[in-house]
Amino acid sequence: MEAKYTSKIGGSDGNDRLSFLPDQIISHILSFMETKYAVGTAVLSRRLEDLWTRVSNLDLDDAPEWEHAIDEREWQFWRFVDKVLGQHKNLNALSRFRFHVSVRYNHSFEVLGSTSFKRELVFGPPIEEIDINIDGGTESGIPQCLRCIPENFYTLKNLKVAKLSGVVLGAINLSVFLPSVKILQLSHVKMKDFESLGRLISGCPALETLHLETCKLQPF
Template sequence: MDLSGSRDVISSLPDDISSHILSFLPTKEAASTSVLSKKWRYLFAFVPNLDLDDSVYLNPENETEISTSFMDFVDRVLALQGNSPLHKFSLKIGDGIDPVRIIPWINNVLERGVSDLDLHLNLESEFLLPSQVYLCKTLVWLKLRFGLYPTIDVEDVHLPKLKTLYIEATHFEEHGVGLTKLLSGCPMLEDLVLDDISWFIWDFASVSVPTLKRLRFSWQERDEFPKSVLLDTPNLVYLKFTDTVAGKYPKVNLDSLVEAHRSSLVEASIDKLPSRLWGK
């Protein structure tokens, strides 16, 4: 078999096709091609998807050294790509990563027009997302997963293109007011997942989103009741409810609901669920 001929075929591919092929490789492997030649360094700069996971580097015997190596790797990847447009950015990290290093990474991809942002930050230290996350005009898909329930503190929210929002394991500053602020800045939102957001301590929770089509909220480890839940979602077609039952539901607008799944953690209070949630 003539392997040299195969190499020539790959080298002769148009740049946009070669860059597209690189986008399917794990970022660590895709980045390694940049050392092959100036051409591959150029092609990697235009890879539209980055998937960065520090578990690829895990070695319990050299945890500090490995964490530093990963942080330096992310810096090099972002430097190689410069200001090229970015479609998807996924970052999964555990404790040991310096939070001060994380914020410039996030700001970098936001400035490059990222539309799909997935942040899984399993940090033991307090960490606040940069405010630019809530003011990004290009985000269409946003997934935020945390480790030790950090606080989401939102002041101004303007996410005009956001259609999917997934939030897991966090607190909201001002409790229900914080969630209301966040949702009010998402005029195109269609999918919402609220998973383990500690809403049982809130005075109220309000999900009022006219464009919303799918909603899932759950909390698995508490038996306290959230006090009041308002659902004003006239175009919702799918609902999954896995939680304790609220003390009251002052408004439930589910006029378009087609499919509902519910599982109460407090069976004695199941009769408090509105009929539209319980399927009656």
């Protein structure tokens, strides 16, 4: 009995069982993969060509696997990020956004300028986890549209985890209400004033874990 069941769902008879799944289910499965692998599934069949553009999780990591040459790796990574953010069909419906990049040279801005990269990090209401790590500091070639946290971040009602490193927090002049945030980590973050930091922390009534490391003022 078990052998027969395994044959049916495993496709050992040569049939493609994955094709029988609804698009929504396949996109959900792809959401558990690192984004570069989810995008890679587009070459497997015509049906899979754009299913990655509906995933609910984005994991963009400038990992060493891209290329051995650092400069070429930066070119590949930023082109990939531009493609993902440009072609994703519903960025406002993401539940998790992870963006890790190591900037080693100041030519990153030139790399970005060679693409159509104009994407700001604006998060939709459903998002539950934000993990941004810009290694190299905010004085690097990362443009302001990427390293500055948008205002709508401070009113994300479903956000549970916020890990921010190497970004800029502008002056917070509006009410902060992050009722679901339990983990808040700020590392190497630059901010307009410490009053804004106080507003951010006090706006997280459910906060359980707070980590602050090398947070300093920066005049704008």
